[in-house]
Amino acid sequence: MTTGTELPPRPADAAPGRRRPKTRTAATRVAWTWLVLSSLAIAAYAVVPYLTASLADLSDSGAGLASNYEGRPVVVQAAFYAHIVAGGLALVIGPFQFWRGLRDRYRSVHRWMGRAYLAAVAIAGVAGLVMAPFNEAGLVGLFGFGGLALLWLVTGWRAYRAIRRRDVASHRAWMMRNFALTYSAVTLRLWLGVLVTAQMLAGGGSVDFGDAFDNAYFAVPFLAWLPNLVVAEWLIRRRGLPSYRISNGAETTSPSRG
Numbered sequence: 001m002t003t004g005t006e007l008p009p010r011p012a013d014a015a016p017g018r019r020r021p022k023t024r025t026a027a028t029r030v031a032w033t034w035l036v037l038s039s040l041a042i043a044a045y046a047v048v049p050y051l052t053a054s055l056a057d058l059s060d061s062g063a064g065l066a067s068n069y070e071g072r073p074v075v076v077q078a079a080f081y082a083h084i085v086a087g088g089l090a091l092v093i094g095p096f097q098f099w100r101g102l103r104d105r106y107r108s109v110h111r112w113m114g115r116a117y118l119a120a121v122a123i124a125g126v127a128g129l130v131m132a133p134f135n136e137a138g139l140v141g142l143f144g145f146g147g148l149a150l151l152w153l154v155t156g157w158r159a160y161r162a163i164r165r166r167d168v169a170s171h172r173a174w175m176m177r178n179f180a181l182t183y184s185a186v187t188l189r190l191w192l193g194v195l196v197t198a199q200m201l202a203g204g205g206s207v208d209f210g211d212a213f214d215n216a217y218f219a220v221p222f223l224a225w226l227p228n229l230v231v232a233e234w235l236i237r238r239r240g241l242p243s244y245r246i247s248n249g250a251e252t253t254s255p256s257r258g
């Protein structure tokens with residue numbers, strides 16, 4: 001994050017004399033409120049149980065992934081706890097970083113929350129890499145969750161580097177990509193619900209819940225985050241921020257006209 005001097009104004013929607021249409025402002029507000037509520041709900045629902053009971057107790061009651069991690073080496077269990085605490089923190093802080101009022105009026109709060117957010121992403125991302133080989137979806141999970149962890153770290157680093165060189169537009173774009181990945185904690189659980197329900201309905205009562213869940217779990221290591229990235233890139237272009245392009249074999253970010 002920056003160390004003192006004021007950041008330049010936002011390039012696209014803060015241009016003098018340019019007003020955003022009311023419907024777009026209302027839609028942005030609704031979307032942001034949804035992001036806040038869903039992120040807080042999943043942070044509480046997914047993380048808190050692991051902080052209130054041991055893996056052994058949770059495993060006996062069949063909760064979450066406890067049975068997968070109960071007998072693992074201590075390094076993997078430590079990574080698991082570091083991941084869910086730091087990941088939960090990133091999910092709770094993340095949406096507030098996109099709140100324009102906070103960014104404009106309390107810039108130092110935005111900076112400190114940003115540092116906490118990126119530190120949380122770094123810890124949870126490295127822990128995610130440690131956990132990926134032990135995940136419950138086998139090779140699909142190794143590549144899906146492993147790829148997600150790598151991109152989470154890379155986008156966080158790019159966002160940090162961008163703001164260190166005072167490139168606010170690129171910082172915003174990389175942060176949008178990064179939070180789209182953080183938000184996979186929410187979309188993963190939504191997709192699981194949708195896929196399990198669809199199978200049960202399609203099977204007309206003949207499908208076992210456990211089988212439906214296992215099937216769905218093999219889809220989510222990629223489904224949880226690839227669509228999020230597409231949506232983030234679309235929003236980045238819509239806002240005139242530097243969008244992602246691959247040209248001549250070299251990866252670049254360049255200003256979008258869209």
Ligand code: HEM
Nearest residue numbers: 046064065084087088128132135136145148149181182185
């Ligand atoms: C975006 C990058 C992320 C990666 C790469 C990642 C990776 C993983 C992996 C590999 C697992 C174990 C899966 C298995 O054993 O089958 C896991 C589980 C878990 N992660 Fe993440 N995760 C990410 C984000 C988050 C965030 C933001 C949170 C915040 C809530 C979070 C909370 C959890 C929890 C609570 C579990 C245990 C799930 C359960 O009990 O069902 N993760 N994650």
